[in-house]
Amino acid sequence: xxxxxxxxxxxxxxxxxxxxxxxxxxxxxxxxxxxxxxxxxxxxxxxxxxxxxxxxxxxxxxxxxxxxxxxxxxxxxxxxxxxxxxxxxxxxxxxxxxxxxxxxxxxxxxxxxxxxxxxxxxxxxxxxxxxxxxxxxxxxxxxxxxxxxxxxxxxxxxxxxxxxxxxxxxxxxxxxxxxxxxxxxxxxxxxxxxxxxxxxxxxxxxxxxxxxxxxxxxxxxxxxxxxxxxxxxxxxxxxxxxxxxxxxxxxxxxxxxxxxxxxxxxxxxxxxxxxxxxxxxxxxxxxxxxxxxxxxxxxxxxxxxxxxxxxxxxxxxxxxxxxxxxxxxxxxxxxxxxxxxxxxxxxxxxxxxxxxxxxxxxxxxxxxxxxxxxxxxxxxxxxxxxxxxxxxxxxxxxxxxxxxxxxxxxxxxxxxxxxxxxxxxxxxxxxxxxxxxxxxxxxxxxxxxxxxxxxxxxxxxxxxxxxxxxxxxxxxxxxxxxxxxxxxxxxxxxxxxxxxxxxxxxxxxxxxxxxxxxxxxxx
Amino acid sequence: xxxxxxxxxxxxxxxxxxxxxxxxxxxxxxxxxxxxxxxxxxxxxxxxxxxxxxxxxxxxxxxxxxxxxxxxxxxxxxxxxxxxxxxxxxxxxxxxxxxxxxxxxxxxxxxxxxxxxxxxxxxxxxxxxxxxxxxxxxxxxxxxxxxxxxxxxxxxxxxxxxxxx
Numbered sequence: 001x002x003x004x005x006x007x008x009x010x011x012x013x014x015x016x017x018x019x020x021x022x023x024x025x026x027x028x029x030x031x032x033x034x035x036x037x038x039x040x041x042x043x044x045x046x047x048x049x050x051x052x053x054x055x056x057x058x059x060x061x062x063x064x065x066x067x068x069x070x071x072x073x074x075x076x077x078x079x080x081x082x083x084x085x086x087x088x089x090x091x092x093x094x095x096x097x098x099x100x101x102x103x104x105x106x107x108x109x110x111x112x113x114x115x116x117x118x119x120x121x122x123x124x125x126x127x128x129x130x131x132x133x134x135x136x137x138x139x140x141x142x143x144x145x146x147x148x149x150x151x152x153x154x155x156x157x158x159x160x161x162x163x164x165x166x167x168x169x170x171x172x173x174x175x176x177x178x179x180x181x182x183x184x185x186x187x188x189x190x191x192x193x194x195x196x197x198x199x200x201x202x203x204x205x206x207x208x209x210x211x212x213x214x215x216x217x218x219x220x221x222x223x224x225x226x227x228x229x230x231x232x233x234x235x236x237x238x239x240x241x242x243x244x245x246x247x248x249x250x251x252x253x254x255x256x257x258x259x260x261x262x263x264x265x266x267x268x269x270x271x272x273x274x275x276x277x278x279x280x281x282x283x284x285x286x287x288x289x290x291x292x293x294x295x296x297x298x299x300x301x302x303x304x305x306x307x308x309x310x311x312x313x314x315x316x317x318x319x320x321x322x323x324x325x326x327x328x329x330x331x332x333x334x335x336x337x338x339x340x341x342x343x344x345x346x347x348x349x350x351x352x353x354x355x356x357x358x359x360x361x362x363x364x365x366x367x368x369x370x371x372x373x374x375x376x377x378x379x380x381x382x383x384x385x386x387x388x389x390x391x392x393x394x395x396x397x398x399x400x401x402x403x404x405x406x407x408x409x410x411x412x413x414x415x416x417x418x419x420x421x422x423x424x425x426x427x428x429x430x431x432x433x434x435x436x437x438x439x440x441x442x443x444x445x446x447x448x449x450x451x452x453x454x455x456x457x458x459x460x461x462x463x464x465x466x467x468x469x470x471x472x473x474x475x476x477x478x479x480x481x482x483x484x485x486x487x488x489x490x491x492x493x494x495x496x497x498x499x500x501x502x503x504x505x506x507x508x509x510x511x512x513x514x515x516x517x518x519x520x521x522x523x
Numbered sequence: 524x525x526x527x528x529x530x531x532x533x534x535x536x537x538x539x540x541x542x543x544x545x546x547x548x549x550x551x552x553x554x555x556x557x558x559x560x561x562x563x564x565x566x567x568x569x570x571x572x573x574x575x576x577x578x579x580x581x582x583x584x585x586x587x588x589x590x591x592x593x594x595x596x597x598x599x600x601x602x603x604x605x606x607x608x609x610x611x612x613x614x615x616x617x618x619x620x621x622x623x624x625x626x627x628x629x630x631x632x633x634x635x636x637x638x639x640x641x642x643x644x645x646x647x648x649x650x651x652x653x654x655x656x657x658x659x660x661x662x663x664x665x666x667x668x669x670x671x672x673x674x675x676x677x678x679x680x681x682x683x684x685x686x687x688x
Contacts, residue, residue, distance in 0.1 A: 038651040042636055098677040105679055116678075135663070139674050152658040161665050170669055190655025200652035316656045330677055351646050355631045359620075366623065367612055371555035375644060 001025070001261050002228045002243065002272070005083020006503050007490040007510040008263035009211035010126065014514035016218035018522070023255065024220060025245050027227035028079035031086050031208060036198035043194055044352040051197045053078060053087050054454060064406055066267060071417035073298050073456040075267055081224060082208035084265070084457065085503065089196050089320020090177040090204050091344060092132050093500040094123055094508070097142065098330060102496050106331040108338040108422075109391050112495040113467050113476035114512065116142070122511035123504065129214070130205040130507070131183055133321075134175040140326035149180045151189065156314040156382045157322040160345050163441025169327040174344070176321035177205035177503070185209050191317050193347065204318075226253070229410065230276050231260065233483060237280025240486050246408070259517065261478075263490040263510065266296065266459025267398050270492060271413040273463065274400045286463075286480040291473050293399055295392035295461040296415070297497035300423045302386035302450025303346075304434035306443030307363070311379050314348030320385075322347060328433060329499060337422045339389040341430035342499045343437065346383040354378045361447060384437060386430030386450060388423050389499035392461050419451060427451060458502050460494040477520065478513035489513040542601060543586050543594075544569070550608040551623060552634055560643040563634055571633050581625040588622050 001012050004026035016022045037043035037051050052058050053076035055065040066075045078087045097116035102109035120142075127146060134147040150173035153161065157173075164171040178195070179186035180203075189203035202209055216222060225248035232242040243255045262269045270293035274284035284292050322345040329340040349357065355374055358364030364373045396417045403411045419427075431448040438446045466472025469481035474493055480486040491506040498505065545564060554562030572578045590596060593611045594604070612619040634640055641648045 036652075041638075041648060041650045043651060045632065045636065048632075096676050098679060101679050105677065135666075137670055139670065139672060140676050142676070142678060153661045154658045158661055158665065161661075165665070165668050168668070168672075170672070170675055172666070172669065190653075191658055192651040192655050194651065201655065317658050326675065330675065351641065351644075352632050352635045355635050356628055359627055359631060360624075362620065365616070366551040366619075366627075367609065368553055368555075370552060371558070371560045371644070378644075378646070 001263065003083065003263040003265070003268065003490070004028075004081045004212070004222060005263060005265065005490070006085045006207050006507050008083070008261075009207035009215060010507050010510035011261050011263060011489045011514040012220045012222075013129075013211045013215040013218065014511055015518065016215050016220035018518050020522070022215075022220045023257070024222045025226040025228060025243075025255065026081055026222065026224050028081060028083075029224045030081045031198060033198070033200050033202055036200045038192045038194050038197060038200045043197060044350045047197055051087065053196070053457065055079070063412070065412065066415065067403065067412050068415040068456070071415045071456070072419065072451055072453060073300065073417065074453050075415060075456040075459065076454065077265060077267070077457070077459070080208070081212060081222065082206040085177075085206040086198050086208065087196050088206075088457065088501075088503060090318065091320045091324070091501045092130070092175040092177040092504045093324065093342070094141065094144070094175070095498040095500060095505040096140075096329060099496055099498040102339065106338060109496045110466070113465060119505070119508040119512055122508040122515070125511060126504065126507045130177050130210050131179045131186055132175055132205070133178050133180045135173045138172045140170060140172060140329065144175075147175075150174070151176045151178055151180060151318050151321045152191075153322055154313065154317045154347070155310070156312040156347060157345060159308065159310070159312060159441050160382050160384070160437065161323060163437045164325060164327075166440040167436060169325060169437070171323050171325045171327075174321040174324050175504070176318065178318055178321055179203045179205060185213055189318065193315060193317065193319060194350065195319050195321070227410075228264070228272055231272065231285045231486070232276070233278060233280055233285060235280065237278070237483070239484055240285075259485045259487065259521070261487040261489050261513070263488075265490055266462045266492045267413055267415070269488055269490055270398045270462040271400065271411070274398075275411055281482070286473060286482045286486055288482050289470055289473055291394070291464055291471070293462050294394045294397045295464055296396040296398055296417055296459070297390040297392060297461040297494065298417060298456050299390055299458040299497060299499070300388045300419050300427050300451040301455040302388075302427050302431045302434075302448060303452055304384045304386065304431055304438060304446065304448035306382045306438030306441065307377055307445040308380050308382065308441075308443055312348070312382060314379055314381055315350055315354075317347050319347045320344070328430070335429055337425035337429065338391070339426070340499055341389070341426055342387040343430065343434055344385045344387060346385050348379060348381045348383065351378055354381070363445070363447070382438065382441065382443070384434040386427060386434055387499050387501070388426040388430060390423055390497045391420060392464070392496070393420060398462055458491070458497065460491045460497045460502060463488045463492040465493040465495055477516040478509070487513060487517065540586050540590070542598070542604065543589055544582060546601065546604040546608055547585065547589065547623070548630075549605060550612060551627075551630065558643070561639055563630065566634070566637050566639055568630075568633055568637070572629065575629060578626065578629045581629065585623055585626050592622065
């Protein structure tokens with residue numbers, strides 16, 4: 001297993017539970033919750049340093065880890081046991097059933113070789129292990145049960161809810177990977193706020209807390225500070241023979257296993273495959289289709305802010321989990337673009353971010369009026385993020401062509417990405433609808449921007465799943481078409497991107513991959 | 524303007540020109556004396572800022588522009604400097620913002636990290652953990668109109684079980 005993030009944790013847990021010997025290697029370390037930013041009064045500052053979601057900022061070198069200069073959206077991730085779930089907001093909606101058959105239903109994108117019903121049992125298992133808060137009865141989804149009590153809306157959420165109600169539009173309390181009750185390995189959420197700098201309380205369902213203790217109890221071995229560099233195959237190229245990795249001391253280690261599963265996210269997985277080019281795989285391991293790294297989907301994101309007279313205490317509560325709307329999720333050709341958008345409420349920022357964004361947007365002046373203006377904005381704002389469905393485009397990619405090397409001599413992946421006209425139209429639509437919500441909720445001032453650069457969390461599509469080896473990289477079970485014992489189990493295999501945060505779905509896919517490996521290979 | 528009040532400054536400013544930086548800080552973040560909110564100068568913000576190499580680089584660029592564009596290459600006494608900065612920021616707000624923008628992120632970060640500023644503004648000065656915050660529960664009757672509208676998703680491979688809510 002390569003990668004100990006949300007997908008790698010699922011696969012490792014599932015295989016170890018079945019009695020297989022599983023070793024997972026992870027380039028990051030365990031995160032000490034006692035050292036997370038929210039244990040410090042200057043927690044906001046650490047977002048700009050070692051807890052930044054931007055890998056280049058963490059490394060202290062512009063484009064020194066990922067070269068995303070040719071993308072309006074920069075890549076976000078976190079390297080640690082738990083991967084990006086350490087810093088994610090915990091917003092945990094599933095893909096819709098219709099997301100798996102976009103081509104058949106809406107004549108756009110492609111159909112997945114699996115569907116919602118195939119994944120449904122894995123969604124349920126994952127919800128139980130992760131601990132997902134929410135409310136049953138959501139008209140936007142088939143039945144989802146076994147949820148923990150929802151995260152409280154707070155005054156900001158109530159005001160937004162009234163706005164949606166005034167317009168007659170759908171909204172629902174967020175599906176949140178946050179424990180709202182005391183659980184065996186998680187404490188009850190106490191509304192620290194900055195979930196996206198890690199949860200000191202241990203309430204957010206990052207997989208270092210949920211899956212990994214269970215996987216390790218089942219006998220799985222986890223080796224940290226171990227970066228996979230290269231996948232070796234036999235002379236025919238049909239089987240992986242080894243994975244070469246580098247440990248903390250710089251020594252190279254050769255791992256041999258019956259089967260190798262990659263879960264390094266939509267940038268890391270194709271980077272490793274492309275970096276493993278050989279005589280038998282000249283374009284990169286498993287890349288006879290030429291699609292490894294191609295079809296990168298990123299979810300262009302917009303933000304809309306409303307300023308209210310009322311103090312909404314808006315910075316209090318889980319930052320990304322409050323309520324969401326799928327009023328405009330399903331396709332409607334009358335809108336002038338394909339598929340849809342999610343509107344996701346975000347709590348207000350801390351004081352530093354509030355001041356910086358207020359001044360940058362021209363809403364808070366410098367000078368004598370600064371303090372008064374700042375205080376009329378801080379805690380008085382409500383926010384909606386607009387998440388747009390992105391479609392596969394082979395021009396959008398992760399590539400190692402003409403790439404530079406990092407300080408360790410490893411290739412720096414390059415991101416080539418541009419927004420499609422469809423995404424631009426959907427983003428503008430979502431921003432305008434969000435402004436309507438703010439006004440219907442009573443905002444006195446509304447503004448919106450998009451695409452927002454530092455939002456490239458959702459990395460999908462770069463080792464597409466499909467039945468045809470010519471037009472996909474892995475089969476419906478995540479098994480590489482070209483290499484019989486190589487699997488991919490992260491969001492790289494996504495055929496379409498949906499318009500929701502992908503972690504719930506990518507974990508269901510990871511559990512599906514592991515379950516089918518057990519059925520098909522180990523009976 | 525009296526001739527003896529004027530000192531010519533080289534076009535290219537080398538090093539931080541202390542009086543101009545002081546004037547900038549007073550103009551940008553003067554605080555709110557009436558409500559006890561200290562300004563940037565009153566909290567000795569430069570002690571912190573001058574440890575930051577990005578600040579030192581950027582503030583030199585800004586000072587150079589201030590000297591060229593607002594002061595026409597002349598050093599004026601402190602009072603006139605403050606007046607010139609205030610007048611420019613009010614009369615040409617966009618140009619003023621463009622001029623000072625390179626230092627605003629660092630300056631605001633430092634200013635709003637200061638305990639005295641936060642206390643005066645009623646902003647929490649302690650770490651979020653372990654106290655957390657209480658949020659009142661909401662009466663979920665507020666969801667009734669959404670629930671009553673009924674299903675809005677599509678289930679292409681529908682079965683009766685799958686469509687149940």
